[in-house]
Amino acid sequence: MTLASQTTCVGTTGDTxxxxxxxxxxVMLQVKAQVxxxxxxxxxxxxxxxxxSEAAAILPTWQSRDPRPAAIIEAxxxxxxxxxxxxxxxxxxCLVEGPGALDKTSQVLTLVTDTDPDVCEVRPAWQHIEAxxxxxxxxxxxxxxxxxxxxxxxxxxxxxxxxxxxxxxYFHGCGHEEHYLIYAEHDEHCFKDLKAxxxxxxxxxxxxxxxxxxxxxxxxxxxxxxxxxDKIRHKYAGLLDEERVAVAGSSMGSGMALQCAIQRPDIFSxxxxxxxTDGAGCDTMYFDNTNLFPSPARxxxxxxxxxxxxxxxxxxxxxxxxxDPWRLNATLDLLDTVGMSKQVALHLRLYEGMDHLNMINAVxxxxxxLHQFLWHGEWRSS
Numbered sequence: 001m002t003l004a005s006q007t008t009c010v011g012t013t014g015d016t017x018x019x020x021x022x023x024x025x026x027v028m029l030q031v032k033a034q035v036x037x038x039x040x041x042x043x044x045x046x047x048x049x050x051x052x053s054e055a056a057a058i059l060p061t062w063q064s065r066d067p068r069p070a071a072i073i074e075a076x077x078x079x080x081x082x083x084x085x086x087x088x089x090x091x092x093x094c095l096v097e098g099p100g101a102l103d104k105t106s107q108v109l110t111l112v113t114d115t116d117p118d119v120c121e122v123r124p125a126w127q128h129i130e131a132x133x134x135x136x137x138x139x140x141x142x143x144x145x146x147x148x149x150x151x152x153x154x155x156x157x158x159x160x161x162x163x164x165x166x167x168x169x170y171f172h173g174c175g176h177e178e179h180y181l182i183y184a185e186h187d188e189h190c191f192k193d194l195k196a197x198x199x200x201x202x203x204x205x206x207x208x209x210x211x212x213x214x215x216x217x218x219x220x221x222x223x224x225x226x227x228x229x230d231k232i233r234h235k236y237a238g239l240l241d242e243e244r245v246a247v248a249g250s251s252m253g254s255g256m257a258l259q260c261a262i263q264r265p266d267i268f269s270x271x272x273x274x275x276x277t278d279g280a281g282c283d284t285m286y287f288d289n290t291n292l293f294p295s296p297a298r299x300x301x302x303x304x305x306x307x308x309x310x311x312x313x314x315x316x317x318x319x320x321x322x323x324d325p326w327r328l329n330a331t332l333d334l335l336d337t338v339g340m341s342k343q344v345a346l347h348l349r350l351y352e353g354m355d356h357l358n359m360i361n362a363v364x365x366x367x368x369x370l371h372q373f374l375w376h377g378e379w380r381s382s
């Protein structure tokens with residue numbers, strides 16, 4: 001499926017469409033039969049990928065058409081010379097270069113040439129999930145006494161002591177986008193397939209921003225996210241699988257997801273970083289590693305629950321100076337500094353022909369493998 005975009009409003013309660021309600025509608029121009037795509041979200045059980053036909057021509061084609069993907073590929077080769085490069089399309093996945101047998105520490109750059117059909121639909125709301133409040137701690141309380149969060153449970157009887165559910169924490173960006181919360185409220189058929197518990201913390205109350213996710217270093221992680229997880233896991237003890245707790249974020253929220261993975265790999269098992277920011281603000285031109293990891297000197301905890309970090313970027317992210325991809329270089333260097341690159345899988349997905357917003361929407365709306373992992377709770381590892 002190739003993509004074009006138009007602006008539509010989803011999840012609104014009235015006739016007015018605000019900037020926080022706008023999502024580019026991904027218009028299906030060509031649909032191919034869906035096939036199994038080769039890279040599992042958590043590697044370890046993947047079969048060896050077959051080489052692409054005419055593999056030698058693929059990277060030069062990507063590098064010649066625009067300086068931005070050329071810079072990303074160059075940075076990947078410099079920082080991950082032993083890594084793999086894969087092409088992912090609705091025809092399947094194939095290997096361009098590097099190791100074809102993906103394992104638990106694989107370092108993989110995937111060039112995404114097209115995407116799957118929409119994983120869910122946005123229809124008139126069939127349920128409303130009320131926000132809950134979490135008491136603010138420390139200096140957070142000086143700004144506002146509480147923070148809102150939503151928690152979405154799958155259909156009754158899904159999470160039991162014998163079949164505990166995986167959990168996903170999702171961190172919004174500056175546009176307040178929360179695709180999976182919208183799906184839970186607007187697609188009853190899709191909701192029936194939910195087999196994970198979804199948690200949506202907010203950094204605002206009543207649509208007013210209180211703080212940015214990582215602007216205070218680890219303040220929100222230490223006084224909000226980890227205590228919120230502790231509250232939820234103790235309250236619902238036995239119903240949640242603490243070995244399968246993922247963090248995910250888009251745009252500004254991607255920085256918070258990355259911080260969670262780097263700072264607390266003893267809690268979180270997987271991280272999806274959609275858009276690659278430092279989480280400290282809405283201007284994606286800046287990236288400061290000290291917001292994510294103020295104290296780099298550390299020893300990785302044992303046991304290490306974190307298994308994979310997935311980063312997604314659009315080929316045409318015009319706000320990001322990818323002719324000099326210091327943002328990606330800084331992230332790869334940070335993963336090296338904290339010792340994760342030798343113990344944790346890294347999957348970098350570069351979306352052909354997409355800018356920042358279209359890429360984020362494609363990740364949440366049109367990546368079937370991600371949906372199987374986070375929504376259906378099908379964690380694959382060995």
